Amino acid sequence: MLNFQQGKSAMHSLDLSIVIVNWNSKQFIEQCLTSIRTNVKFARYEIIVIDNASYDGCREMLENKFPDVMFIQSAENLGFARANNLAYGQSRGQNMLFLNPDTEIQGSAIQILLDALKSIPDAGMVGAKLLNSDRTLQTTCITALPSILNQALASNYLRRRFPNWNLWGMRPLYMKKQDVTAVEAISGACMMAKRDLLERIGCFTSDYFMYSEDMDLCAKITQTGTKIYYVPEAVIVHHGGGSSSHSESNFSSVMQRESLTKFFQLHRGRTYSLMYRASTAVVSICRMALIIGAFPLTVCVKGYKFWFNRTSKWSAILCWSLNISRW
Secondary structure, eight states: OOOHHHHHHSOOOEEEEEEEEESSOHHHHHHHHHHHHHHOOOSOEEEEEEEESOOSSHHHHHHHHOTTSEEEEESSOOHHHHHHHHHHHTOOEEEEEEEOTTEEEOTTHHHHHHHHHHHSTTEEEEEEEEEOTTSOBOGGGEEOOOOHHHHHSOOHHHHHHOTTOTTTTOGGGGOSSOOOEEESEEOTTEEEEEHHHHHHHTSSOTTOSSSSHHHHHHHHHHHTTOEEEEEEEEEEEEOOOTTSOSSOOHHHHHHHHHHHHHHHHHHTOHHHHHHHHHHHHHHHHHHHHHHHHTHHHHHHHTOHHHHHHHHHHHHHHHHHHTTSSOO
């Protein structure tokens, strides 16, 4: 179990500790570190890379190209939350930046985030504007905290058609005047928070192996009375899928919902969690009916493989929601 007092008693002589969790992302990490070195000009920061038992040559790359980066080799895949917590326990910064390996810093983004975190009195955590690889806006950089309703209605079509719905929590992305704005939650790809606040709440909740740990952290921070701010002037490219396939697998689809079940149980109670699972079963049945009904049109437009993958995905989710299969 992580001893947070270890971090508390350490000499926090640095402005910032940047933590990056690696799992088969060596090439992305090299790009990420190069962008940090190029764009971060203030001297009082450290970088910690922790490898989740991928043994992909990251250690050797760091020794050759970034020898001043602290490297932690985990003998097992701890998952995102536990790996970040382990690195946090070894860090010395007064503030923490948890950064995905498949990100690239643009200009003075990190300094802008740090200035905002220090200058806004009630700020506990801040996040950047995230861009896709083609430099289009990544709309998931801010979001509403999960609920049964926004999960049941979640679809790319509805998010594009009605981007200002409060359900999605991304209205600040489309405001004409782009100001620093308090939001419900930010993406786990880039989260900068105050160390003393993380010590109070215990950093990431280790119940999660993957998915929802960022939403859980946002919920815990909000519960302390501090706020989370979106800082659009700070821009970071998030390539996405750096540690996994770009196409969503059945495993990841189910694991997302498994993690949401844990989130709801921790923050809304067992009854709400069971209601979420039941609602997922209803949504899955409706989706399956639509997919099967649209078979001829889908095959003509998208091809059989696309239709089969969609059917397989929602079949796996339905089986999970009915507790027919375990993952």
